[in-house]
Amino acid sequence: MKMHFCIPVSQQLPEALGGCYVLYSVYLDGFLFCKVRYSQLHRWNEQLRRVFGDCLPPFPPKYYLAMTTAMAEERRDQLERYLQNVTADPHVRRSDVFTEFLTMVQLHTLNITTTKAALDVFLPNGRSINVDILTSDMAERVLEVVAHKLGLHPELLGYFGLFLIQCFPEGKLSVVKKLVDFELPYTSLQSSEVENCKIGLRKWYLDPALDSMLMDCRAAGDLLYMQATQEIEIEWVKPTKAQREELKALQKKENQTKFLELSQEVRHYGYIQLDPCTCNHPEPGCAAVLSIGNNEISCCITLPDGRTQDIAFQMSRVKCWQVTFLGTLLDTDGPHRTLNQNLELRFQYSEDSRQQWFVIYTKQAFFLSSCLKKMILEKMAKLTEENPEMQIEVPEQSRSKKHPVQESQQKDFFNFLRKTRMKKAEGDCFWRTLTEGGL
Structure with a gap:
């Protein structure tokens, strides 16, 4: 894709x-x-x-x-x-x-030369791994170095990724973006204007059932346990009172295997939660918190009268989606001007023989789109395993060499539209519209 x-x-x-x-x-x-x-x-x-x-x-x-x-x-x-x-x-x-x-x-x-550097890569438990790298090392190489230090089996690298993560007081966090293999973590961290931003290691799959593929590796199990405990603490995962008490007891006993087995029964386990945003459903201007995982988009919507409503959109009924980019150029001193981004993601949903567009207004629209792509790729990979005659490319899992590659047979689900609404700065040119099918 x-x-x-x-x-x-x-x-x-x-x-x-x-x-x-x-x-x-x-x-x-x-x-x-x-x-x-x-x-x-x-x-x-x-x-x-x-x-x-x-x-x-x-x-x-x-x-x-x-x-x-x-x-x-x-x-x-x-x-x-x-x-x-x-x-x-x-x-x-x-x-x-x-x-x-x-x-x-x-x-x-960024006027950076290739030199030796030290990079802190943060784990879900807050501890960091300091790795010696070159400023020119790509994310794929840095991930390999971190995995070697942790004892993570090389065949499991495709299940993890490096992310830009924004940290807030009281342990809260926001996943800003996943670094693609050819991005340079050192320069990405330098160029990011997001406050309190760090490079973090997290699992990169949204099907909780894939946990079973990693449990034979001690380092992978440790990472899953760290992330599970973190996401319970920051309330991305929603255990019942009884589940929370049982999880605490297992945590005290340091029984990671039982802890993870129970975690898989908890609501929103393995999901990624986005920052608070707004949406147009069931009426315009509703506040929303989105959790993405397990082949669904789970929305907790706050209505104008203060009532809340939980809605789950199944990915099997999402026909396509589109990101719309609206940018305003900021007039700043220095060589690096950035875009103050206003983004939306809209998806077409089919239910009861009706098709409707739902709109989500969030600065994480591109990351949300990446998560939707990831769920589709995981579903395609599962179908390939169930039916070996299907030859489907799953490029982001190609490191594990589990799925044959025929990218031309993939279906395009995503469209990108950019409408320019910008304050013009001297010496800068802006463009009106862009449409691209199948990004």
């Missing part, structure tokens, strides 16, 4: 020897990923074509005359679609020419 790439902002900057060039700000999952010139992307595309030939998506052509506004917008749109499409191919993503270029532009965006 494609990734959440967009290029909402560009800057026209002077060349050293006269003239101007355009610097494109590339965003991934709603966060600044890098800043690049067309010429850099053009050379990269030529290198990729020498390796992969004509299977690559089309690259926007060069213009030898001055670009009009319409031509500039068309190029931006084409570059955006190129990044979305070229990163969808797992074979391209694993190539050296792909990773070396994206590593370079991430470092150059």
